[in-house]
Amino acid sequence: MQQRALGQHGLEVSPIGLGTMGMTMAYGPGGDRDEGIATIRRAHELGVTFFDTAELYGLGKGLNEQIVGDAVAPFRDEVVIATKFGFTFDEQGRSVGTDSRPEHIREVAENSLRYLKTDVIDVLYQHRVDPDVPIEDVAGAVRALIDEGKVRYFGLSEAGPETIRRAHAVQAVSVLQTEYSVFERQVEAEVLPVVRELGIGFVAYSPLGRGFLTGDVKPAEEYDETDFRRTNPRFQGENYRRNKQAIDRLGELAEAKGITTPQLALAWLLAQGDDVVPIPGTRNQRRLEENVGAADVILTADDLAAIHEIVPEGAAGARYTEERMPVWN
Template sequence: MQTRTLGTNGPAVSALGLGAMGMTNGVYGANDRAESIATVHAALDAGVTLIDTGDHYGTGHNEMLLAEALRDRPRDSYLLSVKFGALTQPGGGFNGQDGRPTAVKNFLVHSMTRLGVDYIDIYRPARLDPAVPIEETVGAIKEMIEAGYVRHVGLSEVGAETIRRAHAVHPVTDLQIEYSLISRAVEAEVLPTLRALGIGMTAYGVLSRGLISGHWDPSAAGRAGDNRGRMPRFQGENAEHNLALVEALRRVAETRGCTVAQLAIAWVAAQGDEIVPVVGARTRKRLNEALPAADLKLSAADLEEIEKAVPKGAARGDRYPSAMMSTVGVGN
């Protein structure tokens, strides 16, 4: 497994990261806990060192699953990226974001307890709290770094101005944000800002929640526990249009002798050495498909063909429902 460095002064991590969110029931449908743990083990055995989670994934169950999967692994053999602050409520649904310094420290204690670790490698607010200046939130993380409980500051789904303000308080290691062939809003201001400041990017949604994986079946949109049916890109005519883009991408993949998913992941990685795609594989089968993308080198001609197949802005529908789109720093 190749490695990439997150930011100018950040850690070296595997060229692909593993996102654990989908391993929690109620996101993309039912899961097999044993298979989830086996997938984490397979990722580590393949050289994946970056694992991403959030304290609100499964209301803490995602972190507990990772604790079980990582229990017998040396602590220095993996890096944990943890998002915090997303508030939930009984019955489901989000209830805002809490970025107050006292809350930051409280969330951190609970995450370390559930994960069974005494420090978090990269700690980041899941979304911007509009009621709390980002300087205060990052200042609290900085205090936790000085106390030895956190190694690096990360951000998630914020815009260029917030990145600059946060970085002025403490160097930011990386921004986690959605970036894929059909989600390219970061290219306008965010990516240039990251490069100017020497900040890395961990790109999630590289397969757009499976939409451009080459495997998604529209019938899955109504499956119990699968929330993709609420996403505009997965609905009705939008889905039909977007799947036509996938078929165009499939033809390019066939000429390269790879799968659609591998091509889409490799495209993200090809956009810059500071970018680490985070793959949300829930099974060893999907993980094993994704791993070769780390070694798939795309030529200028390949990139041109991909652009023709899926032009910038070609997708239809927002990446989130309108209420959630209001919480992110950039659009589609």
């Protein structure tokens, strides 16, 4: 696949990456470790060069990063690995708060290097903004790791315009990762203009709307107790019914083009700008191949207009429950 530039500092990745969160958490019981490794290696065979993990996805124990590290070991120099810091965990591995103190950032980074079996982290993100630590201190801590050769690029996740500007003034931010999809458009008003002004690349997580845009969905109450979607507002009641109707219409549009609904949704994101890279997550190789195929889909102006008519403002319902909603500033 032709590469895309993320930011203006030399970082280049495939137009579609692979998110690995679902291999160990959030979408029901974690998958099989060997299955995860096989999926990552198949992604590499298909031309994917961008793999996204995090301390959080390994429940604070490195479980997810170890899968990624083992999977990419045979071709480490050919790919970009992104990981994240910023949480604290209880004994069960549940996140119980944010922690972006400089000393904690260094501790997490050293752990990640070990789990990933690598000498350098390509992209190190702050996973969520910590209200108790000035973003300047966070940027300074990552800058020190960059100066030491342990990190290549600095990223933020779910940060607002002011935070992005303040961080960028201390250490150049190469990438912002935030939820963005046909179903989730909040970034378009203020965040995308700022990252484009500053030359920061944009990574879209949950580009398939937590699986809603695959069309293979069911109401919240039918998901496992460990599944994120069981409490997600978009999968509940009237929101679910309205969103399912939108998905059915998008499916008809996709079918008319000879593609699948996920491919339509990912192609829509790729059409939003050459600085946008979606990272759909899957542990299923068939789904992976389908997602990667979206890189070859070209949407016409009429296609884009039809999608906008179906979902002019995104999905019905909030993307998180109120207590989990990221606060931008």
